[in-house]
Amino acid sequence: MRVARVNNYSQIVLFVCYLVSTANKFCVASAVSDTTCEKLLVGQYTCDAPIIDPITQEISGCAKNASARIPCKPLNQIVCNGKLYNGSMIGFYKDVPCRYTNGYSYIVALALSLFLGWLGVDRFYLGYPAIGLLKLCSFGLCGIGALVDFLLIATQVLLPSDGSNYVIDFYGPRLVRLFVNNDTYY
16 A cells, blocks of 8 residues: 555656646746747756867957857757757857957066066057057156056056957966946855
8 A cells, every 4th residue: 555655646746747847938948849049047958168278278269259159058858949959969059258368478568568668669569559659759758657557567457459368377467357237146
């Protein structure tokens, strides 16, 4: 008799789970065939780890809009975009944030500013030829401009003119600006 009860309870639990999963369209994505893969919930797909460039120590393929696309695969038996996935097929690409670099080295910019900043070489290197020429003609604005530029480069406020970030060594002094928006969790 006891085995029958356990079996009966397990059938009831399975039936309740079935009712919950079919009533709630977010519980089981395979129950909804018109779901797009981009709208899958976390845990219904896996994304590949981004490939790190060994020279820049940043995600490979980072675009100027500071995002890179990585392939994501819906899990086994998930239906999205009208297709049944098996866990190894790419369903969509997800944008992940990254730091766009264009080859400007932080160490080189800092060294140029320290030793040749009074000639404006640091500004020429970073792509600001007009200010570099002004510093060249005025000997670094009498040394004050060279000191200010050294501090701006050291604190990573003065970035290259193309909008990219510095290439910084893996253990280098990387500045990360924090901000609060609607996606911030406390």
